Amino acid sequence: MRAITLDLVGMTKRFGSLTALDAVSLKVRAGSVHALLGENGAGKSTLVKCLVGFHQPDDGSILVDGKPQAIATPKDADTLGIGMVYQHFTLVPSMTVAENLVASQARLPAYIDWGANLARLRSLLSTMPFHIPLDVRASQLSAGEKQKAELIKQLYLGRRLLILDEPTSVLTPDEAKEVLGFVRQLTDTGALSVILITHKFDEVTRYADDVTILRKGAACRTGRVQDLSTTEMAEAMIGHALERKDARTRTATGTAPLLSIERLTAIGDIGLPAVKEVSLKVHRSEIVGVAGVSGNGQKELVEALMGQRERTGRIEVSGSEFSGSRRQLADLGVYGLPQEPLRNACVPRMSLKENMALRNFDRPPIARSVFVDWKALAAQAVALVGKFRVKASGLDAEMNTLSGGNVQRAVLARELTNDVRVLIASNPTFGLDFKACEETHDRIVNARNNGAAVLLLSEDLDELFDLADRIVVMSEGSLVYEVETASATKQIVGQHMAGAH
Amino acid sequence: MDPTSIGWLTLPLAILAGAIRVSTPFIFVSLGECITEKSGRINLGLEGNLVLGAMAAYAVSYLTGSPWLGVLVAGIAGMLFGTLHGLLCSVRRVNDTAIGISLMVLGTGLAFFWGKPFIEPKAPSLPTIGLGFWSDIPQIRSALEINALFFLGIALAFALQVVFTRTGWGLMLRTVGDSEDAARALGFKVRTVRILATSAGGFLAGVGGSFLSLSYPGSWSEGLSSGQGIMAVALVIFARWNPIRALWASLLFGGAGAIGPALQGMGVTGFYYLFNAAPYFLTLVIMIASTSRAQPFTDAPGELSLHR
Numbered sequence: 131m132r133a134i135t136l137d138l139v140g141m142t143k144r145f146g147s148l149t150a151l152d153a154v155s156l157k158v159r160a161g162s163v164h165a166l167l168g169e170n171g172a173g174k175s176t177l178v179k180c181l182v183g184f185h186q187p188d189d190g191s192i193l194v195d196g197k198p199q200a201i202a203t204p205k206d207a208d209t210l211g212i213g214m215v216y217q218h219f220t221l222v223p224s225m226t227v228a229e230n231l232v233a234s235q236a237r238l239p240a241y242i243d244w245g246a247n248l249a250r251l252r253s254l255l256s257t258m259p260f261h262i263p264l265d266v267r268a269s270q271l272s273a274g275e276k277q278k279a280e281l282i283k284q285l286y287l288g289r290r291l292l293i294l295d296e297p298t299s300v301l302t303p304d305e306a307k308e309v310l311g312f313v314r315q316l317t318d319t320g321a322l323s324v325i326l327i328t329h330k331f332d333e334v335t336r337y338a339d340d341v342t343i344l345r346k347g348a349a350c351r352t353g354r355v356q357d358l359s360t361t362e363m364a365e366a367m368i369g370h371a372l373e374r375k376d377a378r379t380r381t382a383t384g385t386a387p388l389l390s391i392e393r394l395t396a397i398g399d400i401g402l403p404a405v406k407e408v409s410l411k412v413h414r415s416e417i418v419g420v421a422g423v424s425g426n427g428q429k430e431l432v433e434a435l436m437g438q439r440e441r442t443g444r445i446e447v448s449g450s451e452f453s454g455s456r457r458q459l460a461d462l463g464v465y466g467l468p469q470e471p472l473r474n475a476c477v478p479r480m481s482l483k484e485n486m487a488l489r490n491f492d493r494p495p496i497a498r499s500v501f502v503d504w505k506a507l508a509a510q511a512v513a514l515v516g517k518f519r520v521k522a523s524g525l526d527a528e529m530n531t532l533s534g535g536n537v538q539r540a541v542l543a544r545e546l547t548n549d550v551r552v553l554i555a556s557n558p559t560f561g562l563d564f565k566a567c568e569e570t571h572d573r574i575v576n577a578r579n580n581g582a583a584v585l586l587l588s589e590d591l592d593e594l595f596d597l598a599d600r601i602v603v604m605s606e607g608s609l610v611y612e613v614e615t616a617s618a619t620k621q622i623v624g625q626h627m628a629g630a631h
Numbered sequence: 632m633d634p635t636s637i638g639w640l641t642l643p644l645a646i647l648a649g650a651i652r653v654s655t656p657f658i659f660v661s662l663g664e665c666i667t668e669k670s671g672r673i674n675l676g677l678e679g680n681l682v683l684g685a686m687a688a689y690a691v692s693y694l695t696g697s698p699w700l701g702v703l704v705a706g707i708a709g710m711l712f713g714t715l716h717g718l719l720c721s722v723r724r725v726n727d728t729a730i731g732i733s734l735m736v737l738g739t740g741l742a743f744f745w746g747k748p749f750i751e752p753k754a755p756s757l758p759t760i761g762l763g764f765w766s767d768i769p770q771i772r773s774a775l776e777i778n779a780l781f782f783l784g785i786a787l788a789f790a791l792q793v794v795f796t797r798t799g800w801g802l803m804l805r806t807v808g809d810s811e812d813a814a815r816a817l818g819f820k821v822r823t824v825r826i827l828a829t830s831a832g833g834f835l836a837g838v839g840g841s842f843l844s845l846s847y848p849g850s851w852s853e854g855l856s857s858g859q860g861i862m863a864v865a866l867v868i869f870a871r872w873n874p875i876r877a878l879w880a881s882l883l884f885g886g887a888g889a890i891g892p893a894l895q896g897m898g899v900t901g902f903y904y905l906f907n908a909a910p911y912f913l914t915l916v917i918m919i920a921s922t923s924r925a926q927p928f929t930d931a932p933g934e935l936s937l938h939r
Contacts, residue, residue: 184815204818220813222806223933233806234817238799 133160133323134194134211134291136181141190143176150176152348153190158291158340160195161320163313165334165355166327167367168344169563170534174327177344178293181325182207182214194291208236211290215280215297223269227279230268234283254286259312273300273423274628277309285316293325298333300424300589303624310337331360343367368564378572381579383599384414388583389552394443396427396434404430405441406607412552412583417574419598419615420587423627427607428587432556435585436466447552460493463551467558467570471541478530482522483511485529486544518543535566542573550577556587571597591620605629641770645896648774649889650882651781652846656681656856657881658784659839660863661870662791663832665877667713668867669795670828671808671934674716675731677836678860679738680709684840686746689851693754698845702757702780705841706834712738713833717826735860749851756849757842778846780838784878787835791874804828808932836860862914869917871930887913 136158143151151173158164168174179185181192183204191198194210201207221230232239232247251264262271262279271279277297284292294313298306314337316322326338334341334355341358343351343366351358351366389412398404404427412418422428433439437454445452447462458464468474476485487496487507496506511525520539522532529537538558545553555574559567574597578584587604588594594601594615601618603611603626611626660677667674684705692701716734720727760782763775795801807814807824814821839859844851866884870876891906 183818204816208818214816216812216816218812220810220816222809222813224809224930225802225805229802229805233799233802236818238803240799242797242799242802244797 132290132321133317134158135160135196136291136323136325137193137196138177138181139191139193141177141180141187141192143173143180143185143187150347151180151187152346154342154344154347154349155190156342156349156352158323158325160323161317162339163317163324163326163337165338165341166325166344167329167331167334167341167363169329169367170561171563172344172367173347174344175295176347178214178295178325178327181212181293205236208287211288212293213284213287213289213291214293215277215284215295217295217299219268219276219280221268221271221276221279221283224267226265226267227262227271228264230279231264231283231286234287236287251286255282258282258285259315260308272629273425274302274305274309277301277305281309281313289322291323291325293327295327296329297326298328298330302423302628303591303620304628306333313337331363334363335360345369378575379579380575380599381415383416384581387411387413388448389585390446391435392444392446394431394434394441394445396430396439396441398427398430404607405434407443408604408607408609410585410602410609412585414581414583415578416600417578417584417586417598419594419601420585420604420609421591421594421601421623421627422587422589422604424589426604426627428556428589428604430607431604432466432468432554432587435554436464456492460490463549465489465545465548465550465553467541467545467553467555467574469557469560472530472532472534472537475541475545476529476537479528481526482515482520482529482532482540483508483525486511486514486540489544489548514543514547515540517547534561535563538562538566538570542570546573546577550580550582553577553582553584554587555584557589558586559588559590559593591623595620603627641897642893644770644774645893646886646889649893650886651777652885653888654881654885655778655781655784655842655846656839656859657863657866657884658781658788658878659842660836660860661866661877661881662784662787662874663709663713663835663839664863664867665791665832665870665872665874666804666835667829667832668872668935669804669808669932670825671811671932672717672720672727672825672829673731673864673935674713674734674829674832675728675861675864676712676716676734676738677731677832677863678856678858679735679742680712680833680836681840681843681860682739682742682856683712684709684837685844685855686742686749686840686851687837688841689754689844689849690746690749692756692845693749693752696755698755698757701754701845702838702841705837707837709837709840710830710834713836714826714830716833717829720829721822721826739856743853746851746853750853754845754849754851757845778842780842780846784881788874788878795874805932808934810933836863858911862910865914865917868931872932873930884910884913 139155141151141154154177166174176185180187181201183201183206192201199210228248228251231251232242248264255262260278262275262282277300297309301309310333313324317324328334338355341355342349343363345367391408391410394405394408395403396405408431420428430439434441435445447464452458452462472478487510490496491502491507496503508525518539520543521536559570574584586598598615601613601615601623602609603623605627660681664674664677687708688701688705691704692698712734716730719725719730757778757780759776759778761772761776763772766772795805803819804824806817807819807821811821843855862884866880867877870880887909890909891903894906895903
């Protein structure tokens with residue numbers, strides 16, 4: 131059997147005063163899939179980065195097939211046959227797939243005989259269940275193809291233990307099945323052992339043999355998947371019993387379109403149209419979810435809507451033309467929840483109270499002619515922080531000292547307390563912990579029930595099916611499919627995301 | 632009519648000869664910049680390497696009597712200066728653009744300082760290869776007296792293309808320049824590769840400088856370079872980081888630079904300075920045309936700060 135048996139014993143890693151990993155031990159059996167579950171910041175990445183030589187553990191040992199090994203650099207991991215498919219792909223964008231594969235070899239050839247290399251690559255590819263063009267630049271591959279190319283790269287390098295970091299986050303359900311199914315097939319034949327980092331329970335139950343759950347840097351649960359229920363795994367992950375969630379009450383959707391987009395076209399960063407003739411209406415008390423694999427124009431659509439990107443076409447809010455000027459944003463009640471709120475909705479080095487006033491510091495009561503009334507500004511911050519339970523060391527704390535969940539609460543407080551008529555949310559829960567996620571979802575539904583028209587762009591299908599009244603699918607810059615959530619299935623939405631229309 | 636007169640052919644011939652002459656330093660500097668930028672760094676200071684190389688080459692050629700030794704020393708001087716750029720930029724939070732500009736000023740300043748004693752004397756020049764042997768017309772013969780470095784530059788462009796696409800080093804260089812994440816994941820030493828690439832770029836820029844002072848008639852003066860080192864940066868962008876295209880772009884720039892003198896040689900003296908400005912005007916037009924937002928920019932190395 132080629133696959134590796136891996137034992138991690140007492141792995142500890144500290145960054146300054148923070149203990150990122152606290153004596154984590156786990157065993158990956160040869161030819162098995164071992165799932166690693168945990169919230170963001172639980173230490174999953176730190177653990178695997180110690181395995182591939184990016185971090186040095188402060189304590190603990192790594193045993194490969196029973197022998198202790200020191201892994202100081204990625205080269206050492208490579209020699210042991212340990213490789214990783216990163217969440218952010220590590221293909222070189224301007225090189226072809228073939229060049230990428232050849233460049234990844236441990237010993238770079240002095241002179242490359244492309245004829246022989248291509249022949250070898252083609253014969254390797256013929257053993258795979260999926261096809262990747264060899265002479266296309268990596269930048270032109272879709273997210274799914276990139277994921278497959280990364281996988282092929284690792285197999286080409288003859289890996290015996292493979293770490294997959296949230297491999298399906300950018301894949302459609304069908305692609306996910308294809309990729310993980312192939313991985314499962316390789317482990318079953320004993321060619322490979324796999325560590326699968328994920329936050330999707332169905333992937334754990336379907337593809338993994340064992341599971342280790344990390345919380346706050348410690349392994350709080352480890353065992354056979356068949357012995358654990360999803361509820362047990364979820365509770366171990368978040369550290370307390372799941373509250374029984376009541377179905378959210380919803381008011382009826384209105385008939386008046388509050389946000390109306392007509393033939394919106396916007397040019398992307400590299401100069402090609404990223405949003406193509408998009409027309410869409412969002413009504414009062416309605417959440418329209420935009421599904422799509424990342425990079426299909428969602429980012430550009432949001433930027434065009436909020437006035438951050440040049441565009442053609444017409445946007446109307448409550449019947450009047452909207453171009454995203456500051457005055458219109460305020461008068462028409464257009465608010466936004468962008469992804470990565472610290473970067474896109476805050477000024478990280480300004481204080482919490484200043485960030486809370488970014489929307490209205492230039493209007494009374496905070497503005498007095500050209501001056502800012504600091505008392506009024508502080509009073510507003512106190513009220514919002516109290517109401518939304520933002521935890522910070524003080525109102526003068528710099529925004530970037532707050533935790534991710536508290537930054538999000540602060541942004542929710544700023545964006546959702548006024549009279550919201552249109553809300554544009556884009557991956558609003560990306561990178562948030564379980565609790566902040568739930569809170570954000572509740573606030574969005576709340577805004578909807580209070581009469582707002584909500585456009586929710588998300589790469590997370592579960593989130594869309596949970597929140598949206600209607601789902602549209604965006605693919606290559608166009609809206610290609612539309613369905614009422616009540617009659618939608620993930621399978622069909624996923625197929626449209628993948629471009630089958 | 633004078634039997635040796637070739638009439639209107641004088642102009643294209645003069646432009647051709649001028650293009651070859653003017654383009655040679657462009658070829659070397661732009662190929663050097665190509666290597667550096669492929670690694671994900673930009674060295675705006677190559678003008679400094681160029682002038683320093685010109686001075687060093689002239690001084691060594693004068694002192695030893697060997698112009699080729701001068702070329703080598705010019706390259707080494709440029710390489711040391713490139714290495715300095717590479718090392719300085721490896722310090723955290725140091726910006727390669729700012730370092731480049733300050734090194735440009737430093738390099739020209741040092742060259743003027745050390746070069747003072749060499750303004751007067753006459754140093755031996757580099758050999759030329761006469762490709763005009765088939766013709767009896769003296770204008771053609773003199774136009775086709777081509778400096779040996781020009782041929783070296785052409786060979787180098789093709790050699791670099793092979794290095795970039797067909798060697799392990801080339802793939803490593805491009806990986807480092809295009810995606811630092813990928814390079815780290817593959818275990819490449821990003822910083823080392825970049826320092827070496829900047830050194831190599833500096834070497835070629837130094838060699839380009841040696842052409843300025845050692846090609847016929849050959850002299851060292853402070854007004855020797857007219858910004859070729861800076862324009863080479865624009866040229867590399869225009870050539871989209873491809874050595875072969877950089878070669879063609881150098882010839883184009885050289886040709887544009889030769890229009891003014893060629894017209895003057897024919898007795899057209901009006902607009903002399905305007906025609907002399909042709910390469911600079913071309914630089915502007917090319918920069919605007921090739922960096923327009925509407926043009927897809929997929930060839931640019933991903934780690935290059937001018938593109939980030």
